[in-house]
Amino acid sequence: MRRMCLGLSTKLLNISVASLCRTRQLEKAEAALIDGIRLGVLPDVVTYNILITGYCQVVGFEAGYHVIHRMKEAGINPNLITYNSLMAGATRQGSLACCLNMLDEMLGRGIDPDVWSYNTLMHCYFKMGRPDDAYRIFREILLKNITLCQATYNILINGLFKNGYIKDALMLFRDLQRQGYVPQIVTYNILMNALCKLKRWKGIIRLFEEIRELGIAPNAITYTTAMKCCFGSRRYKEGLQIFFEMKSRGYAYDLFSCCTIVAALVKSGRRLAAERCIAHMIKIGYDLDIASYNTLINWHINEGKLEKAYNLLGVAESRGLDCDIYTHTILIDGLCKAGNFDVAERHLDHMKTMGFNCLVASNCFINGLCKAGYIDYALQVFNASDMRDSCTYSSLVNNLCKQRRYRLAAQLLLSCIRSGLKVLKSDEKNVSQGLTRLGTKRDAKRFKLQVRRSKLLQY
DNA sequence: CTAGGGTTAG
Numbered sequence A: 001m002r003r004m005c006l007g008l009s010t011k012l013l014n015i016s017v018a019s020l021c022r023t024r025q026l027e028k029a030e031a032a033l034i035d036g037i038r039l040g041v042l043p044d045v046v047t048y049n050i051l052i053t054g055y056c057q058v059v060g061f062e063a064g065y066h067v068i069h070r071m072k073e074a075g076i077n078p079n080l081i082t083y084n085s086l087m088a089g090a091t092r093q094g095s096l097a098c099c100l101n102m103l104d105e106m107l108g109r110g111i112d113p114d115v116w117s118y119n120t121l122m123h124c125y126f127k128m129g130r131p132d133d134a135y136r137i138f139r140e141i142l143l144k145n146i147t148l149c150q151a152t153y154n155i156l157i158n159g160l161f162k163n164g165y166i167k168d169a170l171m172l173f174r175d176l177q178r179q180g181y182v183p184q185i186v187t188y189n190i191l192m193n194a195l196c197k198l199k200r201w202k203g204i205i206r207l208f209e210e211i212r213e214l215g216i217a218p219n220a221i222t223y224t225t226a227m228k229c230c231f232g233s234r235r236y237k238e239g240l241q242i243f244f245e246m247k248s249r250g251y252a253y254d255l256f257s258c259c260t261i262v263a264a265l266v267k268s269g270r271r272l273a274a275e276r277c278i279a280h281m282i283k284i285g286y287d288l289d290i291a292s293y294n295t296l297i298n299w300h301i302n303e304g305k306l307e308k309a310y311n312l313l314g315v316a317e318s319r320g321l322d323c324d325i326y327t328h329t330i331l332i333d334g335l336c337k338a339g340n341f342d343v344a345e346r347h348l349d350h351m352k353t354m355g356f357n358c359l360v361a362s363n364c365f366i367n368g369l370c371k372a373g374y375i376d377y378a379l380q381v382f383n384a385s386d387m388r389d390s391c392t393y394s395s396l397v398n399n400l401c402k403q404r405r406y407r408l409a410a411q412l413l414l415s416c417i418r419s420g421l422k423v424l425k426s427d428e429k430n431v432s433q434g435l436t437r438l439g440t441k442r443d444a445k446r447f448k449l450q451v452r453r454s455k456l457l458q459y
Numbered sequence B: 001c002t003a004g005g006g007t008t009a010g
Helices: A002-022 A026-038 A045-058 A061-073 A080-092 A096-108 A115-127 A131-143 A150-162 A166-178 A185-197 A201-214 A220-232 A236-248 A255-267 A271-283 A290-302 A306-318 A325-337 A341-353 A359-371 A375-384 A390-402 A406-418 A425-437 A441-458
Strands: none
Touching: A002 A026, A002 A045, A026 A045, A045 A061, A045 A080, A061 A080, A080 A096, A080 A115, A096 A115, A115 A131, A115 A150, A131 A150, A150 A166, A150 A185, A166 A185, A185 A201, A185 A220, A201 A220, A220 A236, A220 A255, A236 A255, A255 A271, A255 A290, A271 A290, A290 A306, A290 A325, A306 A325, A325 A341, A325 A359, A341 A359, A359 A375, A359 A390, A375 A390, A390 A406, A390 A425, A406 A425, A406 A441, A425 A441
16 A cells, blocks of 8 residues: 555656656756655656656756766666667757667667667667668668557658658658558648748648648647748748637747747847747746747847847856857857957857858858948958858849849859759849849840759759 | 757848
8 A cells, every 4th residue: 555655656756857847947856856755755767767858858968867877876777768768868969979879878788779769869860961871770670570650750751851851751751641640740740840941831731721620639839830930931920820829729838939939029020029928938937948048149139239148148158058050140140230240250260160060150241241331351251161052142142233233243143043052033133123224135134044044954 | 758849141
């Protein structure tokens, strides 16, 4: 009888620890653990596994791994799920080495990996941009005769999408459906996210309808993804509508949805609404992570308050958070907006030496220079660098047109297409109208022909 | 307790 009670209490303890970890309140989770022990409720392997997941998500893999020592002290052996959770933590952090280490350690302890171990490893390879290795793991699962689960397919579909195999992912999805596979809400979230990145706004609506017809309940992720898609297509009204629906159905705000909404409100200049949402974000008492700080730093930058942005950065760093690629990019953009190009350039160099991909930051720098009228310096930077995409060209073309330097704009636009990059219809129109206005209709005509020919060569 | 979502430039 006594054991049954204790078992039940441990279950309750686990539920409360899990809920605190989910809301990133690790200190409170630790306090619950201590309170439990004081009352004679001992944590079990599940409690520690939950903590490991929490530490991996909020702090990082190392912090999660540290919990293993505490388990040993408490006389509890790590199990399959312990290692699977650690592999997931390593994957979240993008550390393939740690993920493989955990697999080794698990095998060394005589624990047999299950379908989840392989799922996670496959996911890690996909995340690191190694789809061939990921597919190798998938074949290994089949070879070892391990029973697949739905997550295996979800990870496969998601990985194919993220690595650019869009058609293969869609084909796999439809194939599975034909074989009687019923997609889960997770599957729909994956598809929705992929369509969102492809800017296929109508596809999202169709998916939403499909979900309703199948009677599957959307979750917070579904709403957040759909919202982001609306905002990305500048449909702020529709996006906010989805947000209100989400709220009225009792879905709680979380950091993910807050970041999406605040970023959209800032971008569309809804200052008051943004402030209200930020106040809420801070009030709910979650431990803000680096993405949340990035959102807030970006908000300060857009208000023209560079100093406040740097202060907030100090707060984030004092909490042990590391700047990521977004933080650096947002700061460089902010420096440019403040006209401080010297510091911006130095920060960009700093970012390069740290091994970050600086494409977006470099685009911010070039765009900032253009807007401030230093277009020739921008061209110099552009020519000296091999980092360029369609945005880089678009900034230059757009601003050259403003200065009526249409011939150079036309040249750049053509070399953009010839590099296999897409161009904005508006840029194309701008240039050809400009050439016409220069009084040389023949040039404009020739430009249009060249554009058409270059596009043909793209395929 | 282990898959899916957020933050940057034209």
